[in-house]
Amino acid sequence: MPDAVDSSSEERQKRPEGARPEVSSERSETLRNRSVSKIDDEPAKPEQKPGILAKMGLDVPTISMMFKGSLPPIICISIYQANAISSIAPTLGYLMPIISVLSLAILPRGKYMQNLLLNTMMACIGAAIAMLVLWSAVQARAHTSNLADVPAVVQATGRPPYNSSQSAVCGVWLFANIWFVNVLRAKMPSFNLPVILYSIMVNVSATFGTIMVTTAQAEAFVKQLLTIVLMGIAFATGVSFFIFPVSSRMVVTGEMKGLLGLFRKAVMLQKEYLQGLEREDMFALELTETAAGPKFKQQKKNKKRKGKDGHDDEELVLTKEAKSAQALRETISQIRELAGKLHGDMKFAKRDTAWGKLAAHDLGEIFGLMRKILIPITGLSTIMDIFKRVADTRGWNNADPDTPVEVLAAKEKEQRVWNEVMRQLHEPFDILSQAIDQGLEHAGIVLEFLPRPKEQQKAAAQTSDGSQPDVEAQGDDVRPGQPDFVKVMDEKVRLFHSKRGEILGTWAREKGLTYDGDLKNIDPGCNLFNDSRERDQAQLYVILYMEQLMQATGEAVQDLVEFADSKVADGTMKKKRLIFPNKRRMKKWLMSIFKDEDSTAEETPDVLERGANVVFMGDGFGKKKDPEHLPANSAWQHFGNGLRQVSRFFGSEESAFGFRVACATMTVGIVAFLEQTQDFFIKQRLVWAMIIIAIGMTQTSGQSIFGFFCRVGGTLLAMILSFIIWYIVDEKLPGVIVILWLFLFLSYYFFIKFPRFIPGIMICIVTQVLIIGYELQVKTIGIAAAAQSGQPYYPTYELAPYRLATVAGGCLVAFFWTIFPSPLTDRTWIRRDLSAVMYLLANYFSVINETMKAMINETGGDIEVKDSPANRLRRIRQKLFGKLTLLLPSLQAHAGFQKFEPDIGGKFPRAAYEEIILRSTRIMNYLTLMSYTLTWRPRADQESPNNEWLRALKEVLNNISPTHHTILSTLTLISNSLQSGQSLPPFLPLPKPYELTKQLLKVGDGAHISSASSMVGGKPGEGPVHILDARNAQQRGYTEFAVIQVCGTLAIADIEGLVAAVKSLVGVVDFSFRVDTSESSVESMGDDSQFTEDGKGKGKVD
Template sequence: MASNNAHVKSDGPIDPDSHGQETLRDDNGPEDVYDDASAAPAQQKKPSRFGFAAITAKLGLNAGVLIPMIKGSLPPIIGIAMCQSQPVAEYFTTLGYLIPIISVLGLAMLPRGKFLQNLVLNVFAICFGSAVAMLALWSSIKARENTTPAGESLIDPATGTVRYNSSQSAVLAVWLFANIWFVNVLRAKFPAFAVPVILYSILVNVASTFGTRMPTVVYAEKFIQELITAMLTGLALATGVSLVIVPISSRMVVFKEFAGSIGLLRQAMGLQKKYLVGLEELDMFAVVTHQATMDARAAEKKKKKSKKAKEAGWEPDKQPSMTKEAAIAKELKAAIAQVREMAGKIQADIAFAKRDVAWGKLDAKDLGEIAKLLRNATIPVVGISSIMDIFNRVAERRGWNVDADEEPEIVAQKDREKRVWNEVMKRMHMPFEILSQAVDQGLEHAAMRLEILPKPKADKKAPKDADIEAKGDSIKPGDDGFSDVIRQKLEQFAATKGEALRTWVKERAVVRGYNGLSSAETRERDQAQLYCLLYMERLMHASGEAMLDLVVFADKKVEDGTMSRNRLIFPTQRRLRKWLVSIFREEDSSAEQSPDVLETGISVVYVGDGYNRKKDPEHLPPTSAWQRAGNVLRKVSAFFASEECAFGFRVAAATMTIGIIAFLESTQAFFVAQRLVWAMIMIAIGMTMTSGQSIFGFFCRVGGTVIAMVCSLIVWYIVNEKTPGVIVFLWFSIFCDFYFLIKFPRFTPAVMITIVTQCLIIGYELQVRKLGPQAAASSGQPVFPTYKLAPYRLATVAAGCFVAFIWTVFPSPLTDRTWLRRDLSAALYLLANYYGVITSTVKSQIEGTAGNPDLPHSPAHELQKIRRKIFGKMMLLLPSMTAHAAWQKWEPTIGGRFPREAYEDIITRTTRIMSYLTFMSYTMNHPPTAHLDAFRARREAAAASVSTPAKQQQPRHPSESSSSSAQEATPITTTDGPSDRDWLESLAQVLREISPSHHNITSTLMLLSNSLFSGHSMPPFLPLPRPYEMTRALLRLDRRVDPAAAAAAVSPSEEEEADLSPLMVVNSRTGHAVDEPRGGRRRSGAEGSAGLGGLGLGLMDREHVLDPANVEKPGYAEFAVLEICSTLVCDDLEGLIRSISGLVGVVDFSYRVDRSEGSLGSGGEAGGKGKID
């Protein structure tokens, strides 16, 4: 049984090296991780690099790795040792070697939840496979009986074996082909059946190939009984080891991941603090630019060359080392990547932890709430790190990342903006210091209260009735009342965060006094700086509130007695039913909802097509029973035309390529003697859908078999063929093999083949020794010594892998490059849906029509469900794209070179857009506690206008959720009033105005997805919303409602009218706006602008809604986040247009005349063919 004290136990087969164990070991927090090594005492003895501790640390041999290695290596050794018993050997005869092999495939090292799921599916596969195999053998024997002449003997007198019967062989061949096809279709459609399909294939292959020599039904029944008993015995050994020897529950794994996630968040906050401190004196527009990144890569390459040069004997030129700030930025990026990876692991493992039976304190609902609160804390922390990307965009837009000599006025402009940001960062130092300390201590406190992290030993012995007030400032994380300390620090942060804004206002007034800056240029820079500043402050504030929600939840669990005692925790029937359904469910790509679900009271909510099933362009929805029956028939036809069905056919054809040898009279004896059944099994294990993965798997499996052959020879002969020594050395070899399986999961096929082949070779030799050569050869397989058997196994495995590779690429391969393109197309399609849902969510919340998200049938609740569904699909799709991008490197290039750089750029930009949209969604769905009343009032006012008072939405009670309780408990400021509602009304009116232009983002993403999927060329120009379009709309709105401003306004020029247009046109060939010059640097000032620095705004009054005096208004900070994220999304969309147009081409039939050469050329700016491809 599992306990919640998971921090003292193993975390299963996952690699814990990069997930914060070193980070969590120091009570001083992440600050100490990066202390200078020179601070250590000089007299301290330096540890040896070759000592036992140093070697184990280098190899990562901790409890989290050693325990799975032991658990994985024990079942096959127990199986081999058990077969040395005479009764066991006599019962299983020549099938005893299957016991250790099946025990390896049982994967005893998995956590309990995953293991039990595999166990249920494995047992089902073996039992169902045995029944089907028995049916196949029975029908084949009946075919033999019906085709054998009366009185003919079953035994051939010449050979002393069962006579060959073509009918029996043909029936078994048909059964084998059908079985292999069916189970591999199942494997391709449902990934959870990967291991069960391997076991099923082993059983069916062995039964079908050996069944050609079975004369009677009684003989077949005995054979199937021995076969199923051997396989179930192997699973029983794996089950006993998994559940009895150092049991590891899925809850332990999740608790370890919780601890790792908290440690990484604390580390990331510490690194972000150091990074922001570095920006106080640093040129932030130079360190984080693309050019600096390329310089760092070049320096790394030169460093490697210099190392080789030193080894060659000559001294190279010394290269400058990486600056401290650049090193911190690199560490921060690595930490954020680890935070994302850990969040993905928690998302994947939390479902198994909820289904676990355990002896603990926190139930499944509590685990889900902790995972949600940690995810809420992760998003703003990751969002803060995006400030590096923002500075990078500013530098690229203004041409500040170019190494060429800059003009003096550009240098002066850059220095002025650098000065502003340096001063702002100095003022942000103290608030972020307070916030980082509060977040660090709050996470530690919550982890201790929930027993994710252990308390110090002194605190464990503290009496429960200790006087908290007497401790004073000595209250530490984990103590009662420490949450009040966290609240005080957050209030202190809220009080000091405005200092940076006041500094910015002061510096802005100073910089405005410089000559040479037009009012338009000043306004565009000011608004961009204000939004960036508010963006950082909003995410900082959100990270503090997310941490406080976790602290409140932890204290609540302590107060209600949940953490006071352990109890037996069972999964509910509903959860088990959902688990069973999830195994066989194939989700639709669209958000599926029924319109009448959203109808409440007399207010009818009309929903769009995004809530319904994906439509069929060739068929209308069925309206009669006959049409619905026709749809069922079409589904059957679609199934046989699917890629999964084609994959099953390929595997079946590859299996029969070798299996046909067993069903022909002249080659049947050769098949049995040379043990070619294992070549067929290798096909079942090694066949993959894509060619790149197949090539990689081919080399892995052949290489693993070579290693297994060498290890088997060493194990067998190093102890002079003594059985006890052979078993011991075989265990040690398998034990070492599992290290590579755990530490390098990419090479899982090679490691599994290595282990299975060793068990096969050594197990068979020990079986021959126990049964005797005559009994061992009774199956028709001659006895070989080990030095001959090992190469035979290598040859059969290589043959099977080679046949699998051939049938993967023949008659036409499904390449990883094609799959990558499809995944990218699907990702862009999901992003379009995600942006549409977020836009609808923002609009409904600002207008107050969303309703209470806690009510199951409210629009806000349904939008939340769809957002989470799309987000979950994206989280599954992003690793798939990364995997296929790695596999495609193994595919041979036939013809032109694969545009790897373009696809990597698309993957990077797609991932970034997903992050920006996530920040937008999080910001709008988690408003500051001080602004909840204004949003709630807005929602109630909108509800009152469309429904009866009885149907009005009621505010959530503080006890309904941890977030609500935290919000009610910590009101930092109160800004509810008529002016707040006026601001929200203005913002709602703006959203209504710009909604058509913002739908162009969705349209562009859809168009890019379709072009990438179909390969069709893109249109020459695409419309995108101008950056900061909501800002312009607010300005236009203000001019209409303010007569004085309208009277003072002058007629705009053509350039200003173009800049006030809600859309900008992007050239598909270049990926830049059409008003952008070729140099890549946008026009500034009155010449027109776009991007982070491009704001062509009208005159700004002090009483304007966008004035910095209004930053405390509800929705202003969220408005700034939306503007920043929308601008970043549009920037990446321009890059996507440029990359994808380079892949699929542009519909362009323009031409130009090159008079200097007297030739007629086609193409626009770049020349080329009419259709650029």
């Protein structure tokens, strides 16, 4: 079943954002018999079209960052024109602006501080290693040649004689260094940019080390190189700290502000969607009247697009329900994306030094409260999936003229039940949505994420001046931002809670269970569960599911409002103060850099590789018992295990990647170490090709192909721009600097707005700086001084094409060694990560099931007490959820890169993998909702806890078979099949929806279960009622049980889809045979291609 149906945003554009749709009170009986109707909503005034700057996204923050990013290289190039600076490193000055670009001054302060620390550390280590390389190379020359003859050769040829030992030493050092640092880079993504700086220093030192004669020359060279690198970092640091400074706290508060706005928008859209379900024709197709007759809306925009397999890619028309759900799905997707980004940025904000009001623990508390709001709000969006499944199953959106009248009447009756329930839900949810919207606004105002209204600003100014505020102007209503608003919020949430029983009463009345809608007045002799009792029970669960999520959202916003008011009460929001991170937080951060635990793109500010999230799965995944070795018992055996760890390290994927990069580097570097080509290498500046390899080498072939085209295209553009920069101002120094700044300024617009193309944009910026920086360097020190390094001077019209050729050559070599001798494709990466996702989902579900057992058995203890079972289970759930939220976006990134991999042989089953990713994401959302429901308790339950129903459920569950084992085994088998590529076993048992409910319903009819254990909540004199009876719906635990059943059913439906998709990828093992008497042969029932020639008949069905 598709998760969403594409639709246009025509109706959303007609309605201003935040506007509430009108709900007509007239309900015509004829509308119930129509499957297709005409929309009669009055068109709203069209919104004003945004201007050009708004369409381009050129707001003040973006322009500020563009200006900030363009400053460091311009400052470096400009300051190098001074003799005092150019005399420090006459021939290496062009590296200073390049290093300033790679330092990424536009990063928020927290991220930049991490980069600054690692860049400085790796630059110093690189200088030390470079000195060691050059010293050992000089010693190799000294021990294998006569140094007395060198001056004569230098005077005659301009360079020292070739020495094979010196070149070999440099080559060995270069290979070893490149291999080791790239193993580090693959193991710890936070070292990506520092490793690039280190690689630049080692590449330059090792290739120029072949012409070093004395240790003094080596020391002077390393000193110049280190000084230039540190100066580039220093200028970038100055710009980052003093030019439009952006702290990580500013980024986080901006994201929190955006998240509050999306919450408010989602609640309004959710209200609009639910109110639309009140209409009898909500699942009917939309049409409009035209001169040619009735015509379906969206028919023009949503034309049938035939896929490559001949099937329709999307539906021709949309039901009104699907059309209303489209905007809500888009908003929920934006919420999840922004929440994921906020999760990564929080760590930097907490350890940032800032001048502000909220401490680090306050930010963490706010984020935790927002996460409690996020889960039920995103959970409400699953109502769309529920009604989509119901409509498809019941045929509400299928207008077949041949349908019998009896079937139509049954459909109409069931649909009317939902319509009446939604009408009854209208007023309570309207009250609650208003409270949620105002509560979010109040929290944003009090915490200073949102500006105060002008009236409140004026009143605050009057109060500070000692004058009395205008009470009449304020009115009687308490508005968001005012001190007593929390009372208004509490009153509205309590009002919604008091009306929950009315909604259940409406359902009972429509079902004919009671005449007045009161659950207590249900006729004792009424059979609540007749032939359709499972369907009725599912309806009851969905109603309780909606109520519970609405209640949870309201109370979560209540908690945020109360926290915001508490910060005002304790004086936190009164004045700003200097905030420092504590020692524990800094220690934790430093240790996290060097660990191979989970990391994200936000935690590792790496702009050159997108989506390379690293997740540590734990000992249960990938680590299997060794069938050839028993556990070590003696010291010698433990020593042997240590030796095996060494071989395992050299055979790891990280080591293989480092070896590939080292081979790619030496493919170009070998030219510098051979006598016949050494002079060519230096003159043609092939060291830049080696630097491009260090920058552009990636672990997967899809990223490599994409990066190859991006970098070559960026260099081509940089070459053209360099011609313009240099010649449009007739090579005049002031004009060149101004035009270079202008193009860098414009380049950073694409850097900020199109992060997907950052590899190409970065190379474009660096190449412009490299070409123009070198030409200005020559202008400053002169052609003769520039040629002292052995590199002849080239004018711009020759230098720029040479740079393009070296970049293209470096990219081509990097691409070759990415796919040779065997490629690690993004497609393989996707399959491996999907296997990890299945394992984590199984683990997540298992922990949730244990949490449910602890709740029912009352063995969890206080969740706030450290090391209690409930607290430990919560930590495990949060850890698993964090791993899943890292892996799933990474899968999307690799799914995008695999498009650039050529199909060699059959085509890649992209649709199957995308379906698996989509269903895995939905299963994670359902499990998260189950986890939240189990651990969240409404305030009313906390005031008067009653566990009678839970105790009765515990007794019943002890007498029925567990239902979660099938889910765990299915997810585990899928994980193993995706990891190994082996076929799934035959006759795989699939979990069934509402299996636990069905078993409980059967238990009620059995004679072996005593009524005392399975019946609760009966009225005096009537005897006990069934444990799942609607009269128990308001007992503590019943609603939670209903939510778990609904979420479990949705998850099971997606697990079935997962199994079908994985079967299409790996097949199913088939051991069946048939005897063909006509051919007098025995053949396998499976694929003939799988039947072995020796007649053993083992095969699989694909």
